[in-house]
Amino acid sequence: xxxxxxxxxxxxxLDSPFLGLKNLSDSHQKVLEILRNATFEAYREVIDxxxxxxxxxxxxxxxxxxxxxxxxxxxxxxxxxxxxLAEHGxxxxxxxxxxDPLDGWSHSLKMPExxxxxxxxxxxxxxRHTLRHAIAPRKLYAQCHRAGLARRNCGEEL
Numbered sequence: 001x002x003x004x005x006x007x008x009x010x011x012x013x014l015d016s017p018f019l020g021l022k023n024l025s026d027s028h029q030k031v032l033e034i035l036r037n038a039t040f041e042a043y044r045e046v047i048d049x050x051x052x053x054x055x056x057x058x059x060x061x062x063x064x065x066x067x068x069x070x071x072x073x074x075x076x077x078x079x080x081x082x083x084x085l086a087e088h089g090x091x092x093x094x095x096x097x098x099x100d101p102l103d104g105w106s107h108s109l110k111m112p113e114x115x116x117x118x119x120x121x122x123x124x125x126x127x128r129h130t131l132r133h134a135i136a137p138r139k140l141y142a143q144c145h146r147a148g149l150a151r152r153n154c155g156e157e158l
Contacts, residue, residue, distance in 0.1 A: 062097025
């Protein structure tokens with residue numbers, strides 16, 4: 001099989017409210033602001049890494065968001081990062097976890113065509129990729145089996 005590369009990320013928790021820090025004094029508000037933006041900065045760095053390394057795909061394995069109810073800001077940043085990947089010919093595969101179950105997806109933002117979101121039923125996806133790292137252009141047929149969580153705290157085995 002020809003070589004291929006990908007980036008695996010999980011537990012991004014975009015736009016985490018850091019509730020435990022809400023009682024910080026005014027003198028620490030700058031720290032809180034930095035922390036609130038840290039999840040977005042980390043995600044941007046994941047996207048930048050994928051582009052700079054010219055990977056074949058990104059796998060996002062659960063907990064993109066911090067809760068079932070997510071902010072439009074978090075959803076837009078997530079979609080925009082995936083769009084940047086698509087513009088560079090990089091596919092993405094997204095699986096929902098216990099913090100961001102499928103039933104909590106509140107805003108219906110259209111994802112780029114190069115993004116596959118696994119749904120709550122076990123599914124098998126076969127994707128054909130033109131590999132960037134092969135000596136001669138070759139195709140990779142990747143088969144993924146996964147189901148995203150349908151709802152939060154549903155007790156499903158992963």
